Amino acid sequence: MSGEEGWDATVEEEPRGCQPQFDRRSGFDLQTGIYHSLVQLSEHNKIPVRHDLDTATFVLSQFPHPSEAESRVALIDLATNRRVTYAKLRHSINSLATGLYHALGVRKGDVVFVLSPNSLLYPTICLAVLSVGAILTTANPLNTESEIGKQVRDSGAKLAIAAPEEVHKLLPTGVPTLLTSRPSDDSSLSIEELIESCEPMELPLVKLTQSDTAGILYSSGTTGTSKGVLLTHENFISIMTLLKWSVDVTSSHNDVFLCFIPMFHIYGLVFFALGLFCSGVTTVLMQRFDFQAMLDAIQTHQVNNIPAVPPVILGMVKYTSKGSHDLTSLRRVGSGAAPLSKEVADGFREKFPWVELRQGYGLSESCGAATFFVSDEQAKARSGSSGRLLPSFSAKVVDFETGVALPPYREGELWLKSPAVMKGYLGNEEATAATIDSDGWLRTGDLCYFDDDGFLYIVDRIKELIKHNGYQVAPAELEAVLLSHPQILDAAVIPIENEEAGQIPMAYVVTAAGSEFTEDQIIQFVASQVAPYKKVRRVGFISAIPRSAAGKILRKQLVSLSQQKVLSKL
The missing domain is CATH 3.40.50.12780 (ANL, N-terminal domain)
Incomplete structure (x- = not known):
C-alpha cells in the first residue's frame, strides 16, 4: 500500500490556473533550487x-x-514480561x-x-x-x-x-x-x-x-x-504527526515493535518514548541491546517491526544462521541514525527476502527525521537511498564552495527546512548562526545528492571526507567495499595526515575468527574496486569498531588510536 493511498496523503497540487512550480518527478524547482516533498498530508491528517x-x-x-x-497493551518488558x-x-x-x-x-x-x-x-x-x-x-x-x-x-x-x-x-x-x-x-x-x-x-x-x-x-x-x-x-508535534502517518501507511494497530534503540537518543525518544503511542501499537522493550536476545524476542513475541541502526542490520547479515530462530513474523526493518550501505542492504534482502528494509534519514537538529520510504518497491529499486522528503520538508543541495543550489545528481551539502527544524543550540549563538541561515535553512553538514525521482542519497559527512591529493574520498564508500568481503565483520575508515598527499585513507577492520586476511590482501581487495586515489593505504586490526549508542562510528577515537600507535613507534 503506498503512502498516497494509505493515510489520505496526496500529491501536491497547484491552485487552478497556476503553472506547476516544480518538477513533479523529482520535486526540484529550477528557479529556486529547492526540492519539495512529493507527498502532502490531507486536511484531516495535517x-x-x-x-x-x-x-x-x-x-x-x-x-x-x-x-x-x-x-490494548502499550509496552512489554522483555526481561520480566510485565505488560x-x-x-x-x-x-x-x-x-x-x-x-x-x-x-x-x-x-x-x-x-x-x-x-x-x-x-x-x-x-x-x-x-x-x-x-x-x-x-x-x-x-x-x-x-x-x-x-x-x-x-x-x-x-x-x-x-x-x-x-x-x-x-x-x-x-x-x-x-x-x-x-x-x-x-x-x-x-x-x-x-x-x-x-x-x-x-x-x-x-x-x-x-x-x-x-x-x-x-x-x-x-x-x-x-x-x-x-x-x-x-x-x-518540532515534536510535527514529527509525531509524520511518524503516525508513516506507521499507519505501513503497519496495522496490531503490529508489535521491538525497542532496543536507546530512548535518550533522538531516534529512540521520538519513536518509542513518544511517537508510537500515537498509533496504538505494542512495543517490546529491551533495556540494553543484546543480539541473541533480540532474535529471541522476535520469535517469542512475534515481532513485526524493528526500527534499527546499520550495525544491527550488518549483524543480521553476518551472524544469523539458518534455522536458529523463527523470524518469519518479521515484516519490516527500518534503518536510521547512520548511513546504511547498498552492499549491506542488498545482503540483508538476499538473506531475508520476506522482510521490507527501509532506510530513513534525520538528525537531532531536524528532530530525528527528514526522509522516508513509503513502499518496499521503492526501497528495493533504490538500495542505498534514504528515501524521499517527508511531508512538510523542503531541501536544497548546496555547493559548499559557490553556494549555488544544485539540480539532481549533483553532490553538495544538504540543507533542510521544516516545522521540525530546531530552534537553535542552547547558549551558542555562533554555532546556531553557522547552522541555521537567516531564512531558516538548516545546514546539515552531510554530502548528498537527489536523483531525478526525488530520492535522497547521503554520501558522507562533509567534515569526515578525506582530502587526498585534492580529491575528496568518502569513508562510507570504502567501508561499504570492505564490508562486502565475507571475512570482514565490521570496518571503519579514517584520515591519516600525510606530508605529500595531505591525508590518506586508513581502515580499521574486525575480521572473522580464524581469518588470516593480511593488510596487503585487504589493501589489494579495496584497490581492485575503487579509483586509485580512493584506495586504502593502511590497515589496522581491531576487536570492535567504537560506535555511539545510535550506531555512528566514533572516528575521533580511531584517529587517536592511530596517533598513539605512531608515537609508540618513535
Missing part, C-alpha cells in the same frame, strides 16, 4: 497548527479510546505529573535531567515532565561523571531522575535527584513511589505554546563538541 497545543497533550489525545485502552496497557500508561503519566507539580514543585521552564537505560518508566517520565510544562534533557548512562556534570550545568537542570546504578554520577553536581526505583536499603523517594502515592489531579493551566522549548537533546559530538539542541513543542 500537522496541527493550534498555537497552544503542547507535546504531551497531543500524544495523549492520540491514545486508543478508553473502551480499548484497558485491554502495561494504554489505560495504565495514561494513569501513570497523570499520577507522576501530579507528583512532580504538587510534591516537588516542578514548573514550566524547569529543566529535568533524565539518566537511565530503557525501561517501562521512561515514556511515563518523559510525558509527565512535558505535561507540567517542564523541559526534558536526556543523557547516555555510559557517559562519565565529568560528561554528566557538564550537561547538567549547561542545561541548567533543576531536577534529575536517575536509575539507582547511575545516581553516583550526579552527586558532585548537587542537583536534587529522584531515583527511578528505590533500592531496599535506601530511603530516597522514587518515581515508582510517587506514581503509587499520587492520585491524578487537575493541574493548574500551564500556558504553553508550540514555540516553547520542550527538549534539550545533546548531539553525539562525533566530529566536535557536543551541543544542546533546542527542540520545541512544534
